[in-house]
Amino acid sequence: xxxxxxxxxxxxxxxxxxxxxxxxxxxxxxxxxxxxxxxxxxxxxxxxxxxxxxxxxxxxxxxxxxxxxxxxxxxxxxxxxxxxxxxxxxxxxxxxxxxxxxxxxxxxxxxxxxxxxxxxxxxxxxxxxxxxxxxxxxxxxxxxxxxxxxxxxxxxxxxxxxxxxxxxxxxxxxxxxxxxxxxxxxxxxxxxxxxxxxxxxxxxxxxxxxxxxxxxxxxxxxxxxxxxxxxxxxxxxxxxxxxxxxxxxxxxxxxxxxxxxxxxxxxxxxxxxxxxxxxxxxxxxxxxxxxxxxxxxxxxxxxxxxxxxxxxxxxxxxxxxxxxxxxxxxxxxxxx
Ligand SMILES: Cc1ncc(COP(=O)(O)O)c(C=O)c1O
Numbered sequence: 508x509x510x511x512x513x514x515x516x517x518x519x520x521x522x523x524x525x526x527x528x529x530x531x532x533x534x535x536x537x538x539x540x541x542x543x544x545x546x547x548x549x550x551x552x553x554x555x556x557x558x559x560x561x562x563x564x565x566x567x568x569x570x571x572x573x574x575x576x577x578x579x580x581x582x583x584x585x586x587x588x589x590x591x592x593x594x595x596x597x598x599x600x601x602x603x604x605x606x607x608x609x610x611x612x613x614x615x616x617x618x619x620x621x622x623x624x625x626x627x628x629x630x631x632x633x634x635x636x637x638x639x640x641x642x643x644x645x646x647x648x649x650x651x652x653x654x655x656x657x658x659x660x661x662x663x664x665x666x667x668x669x670x671x672x673x674x675x676x677x678x679x680x681x682x683x684x685x686x687x688x689x690x691x692x693x694x695x696x697x698x699x700x701x702x703x704x705x706x707x708x709x710x711x712x713x714x715x716x717x718x719x720x721x722x723x724x725x726x727x728x729x730x731x732x733x734x735x736x737x738x739x740x741x742x743x744x745x746x747x748x749x750x751x752x753x754x755x756x757x758x759x760x761x762x763x764x765x766x767x768x769x770x771x772x773x774x775x776x777x778x779x780x781x782x783x784x785x786x787x788x789x790x791x792x793x794x795x796x797x798x799x800x801x802x803x804x805x806x807x808x809x810x811x812x813x814x815x816x817x818x819x820x821x822x823x824x825x826x827x828x829x830x831x832x833x834x835x836x837x838x839x840x841x842x843x
Pocket of ligand 1: 619681682683684685707760763764792794822835
């Protein structure tokens with residue numbers, strides 16, 4: 508993997524927004540093999556990034572036996588993952604780089620982390636509810652599997668009132684990443700999947716772990732049996748669907764992480780028509796939908812007919828951005 512490829516694969520899958528905004532401005536020099544990143548900050552300037560460690564080793568041969576201390580076999584698909592989950596790998600490389608260059612001014616393009624304390628009105632409500640659980644009157648056993656009825660009703664009426672979404676269509680969960688993995692369990696290993704390229708890494712990694720993919724192909728830096736839908740400035744960060752092969756599942760993230768690009772109503776209409784024609788399911792990840800200020804749809808359910816072919820994930824940590832509190836909702840009109 509070249510320095511350029513490393514830089515691209517890290518930034519293209521990270522949680523920074525690199526696309527249609529002017530916050531970052533990256534430039535690669537093939538002669539010096541350095542990536543310059545211009546960042547708008549108070550002390551705006553250019554910093555030079557170089558890869559900190561050599562590329563990870565190639566995946567083990569399928570027939571290669573790994574010696575375990577017990578006779579319990581493991582999920583062989585895990586070995587296909589290149590370096591474990593991307594974000595710990597970015598953190599490892601950053602730590603290694605800092606060790607080597609302690610004075611380096613490193614811009615973190617890895618996992619987004621929280622930075623501010625949780626507001627008092629939230630923690631006090633949580634503390635109050637926790638305390639109630641230690642009283643006879645306030646104690647309740649297991650909660651409802653789908654999430655508190657009242658909460659689901661409130662989410663349905665507050666956010667999806669006009670879209671025909673009802674409380675029973677909503678599943679409140681502990682996070683979108685967990686939902687992605689649980690959906691993969693539901694689909695099983697025999698489905699094919701398409702993903703935007705670049706995209707948030709959890710779709711591909713969960714697909715690999717489920718055994719839906721082939722091995723990682725180092726020459727093209729892609730897994731076999733995944734349909735990568737290229738999204739570049741040239742195509743307006745929306746895939747050319749005439750070149751996309753049919754798959755069972757289409758993971759689609761809008762606004763996209765990492766490009767930041769949000770699909771238009773017309774583009775989403777084409778995507779829904781494409782899924783309908785192919786009998787596919789769209790898993791629509793709208794983790795950053797609440798940031799949108801333009802007229803593009805926040806939910807794919809705004810597109811006529813989308814409910815017949817789509818599931819929708821929204822991450823409610825957006826309300827609480829920068830605070831460490833997160834839950835997500837999964838909405839499906841009978842597709843689960
Ligand atoms: C596009 C996208 N989907 C899902 C997630 C994961 O969300 P959660 O923290 O709810 O697991 C993230 C987090 O960065 C994300 O960027």
